[in-house]
Amino acid sequence: MSLIQGYDPDTLRERVNPRECEMRLDEIEGQRSLPALMERVWLLKVLDRLDDALPLSEEAVRQARMAGTRKDLLRARVLHATIMQCLGKYAAAEQELAHVASEAEGQGWAQVAAFAHQHHGKNAYDAGDYEQARESFKRSLFLRREAGADDRGLETALLAIEAAERRGAVEPVAI
Template sequence: MSYILGYDPETLREKVNPAQCQERLDEIGEQRSLPALLERVWLLKVLGRADDALVISEQSVRVARMAGTRKDLLRARILHASVQQVRGAYAAAEQELGTCAEEAEGHGWAGIAAFAYQHRGKVHFDEGSLESARHDFKRALFLRQDAGAPDDQLESTLLAIDTVERRRAAESVAS
């Protein structure tokens, strides 16, 4: 079940039903499996509880490092970086996402690389680096198309590219 109802066209943040997300968070409780930890991180992040999400994301990275696969570790690191982004630690998030994207591409894991580029594009977007955001979103789109990603992933990337293009156009008109 997807908890994402869409994306805010101004901020690129996920739109969710907070009650549904909180209900799911309550269901997961204190489970410590890696999938449960990752889901808790995401739910806490979209509910605006970034400090709690950071603690759990650090735990998920440790669990993935000890008991997961390399793919699991990359996913946990990408999610951790997305929490850093929400907390305003853009440089740390950007660096981590770049490292993850490069590693995933090096292994031929296009879907994970696209996930990292999509999130790094959001970091650039939040920073106001629209050209860098556009570049990362286009790279994510290419990788997602190459990997045969589902339509909802392609649509979120296309929305991000469109949002960047509209903001760039508005800024060039204003200047």
Template sequence: MSYIHGYDPETLREVVDPAECRERLAEIGPQRSLPALLERVWLLKVLGELDEALSISEQAVRVARMAGTRKDLLRARVLHATVQQFRGAYAAAEYELSTCIEEAEGQEWAGIAAFALQHRGKTRFDAGDFEGARQDFKRVLFLRQEMGAPEQQLEATMSAIEAAERRRPRSAVAS
């Protein structure tokens, strides 16, 4: 079940039903498996409970490092970076996402690279770097088209490109 009901066109943040998210948090409870930890982090993040989300995201990275695959670790690190983004630590989030992108591209894991690029674009968007965000979103669109991603994912990425283009300074639009 997807808890995402769309994306806010102004902030690019996920639109969720808080009651559904809280109900799912209660179902997960104190489970400590990596998938449960990652889901808890995401739910807490979208609910705005950022201190707890940060703590659990750090735990998820440790669990992934000890017991997961390299892909698991990258996913946990991307999620950790998104919590940093929501907390306003844009430089730290962008750095972590950039290293995740480099590793995913080096391993030719296009899906993870696109996932990390999408979040780096959102981080840049939040930080006011609309040109950087636009470039990231365009790379995401290319990767997702190459992978044959679902139409819904492609549309969300195109909407993000449009949002970044609307906010770019006029001088950047002319170039």
């Protein structure tokens, strides 16, 4: 069961039930596996407990580097970058997400690359670069289609493209 109930059309952030997220966090608190560690990071992120999420995201990257697969490492790096994004460190997040997307595409891992491009777009969106956001979301959509994503996955990318286009049309471009 997914804890994501949808996405805010203006911020593109996940909509979750905080109580359910807290309950899930309590359930997995003692687990030390990489998937559990990454889930804890995500839960802390959506609960806006970024000071707790940042060191755990760094630990997830270390653990993935030492004991995970290359795909695990790329996913952990995306998660770490999303924490940086939430902290307003857009340049650091952009660099990390661009590297992950490039590496995943180079390996032919369309799902991982789509995930990285989607978050690259969200980072650009938060930073106010709506043109870059739109391009990243479009790349994510293309890769999701290539990987055979379901309608929900495609809809998420389409809604993000629409939001970036809407924001780009409203926000004046600095010259």
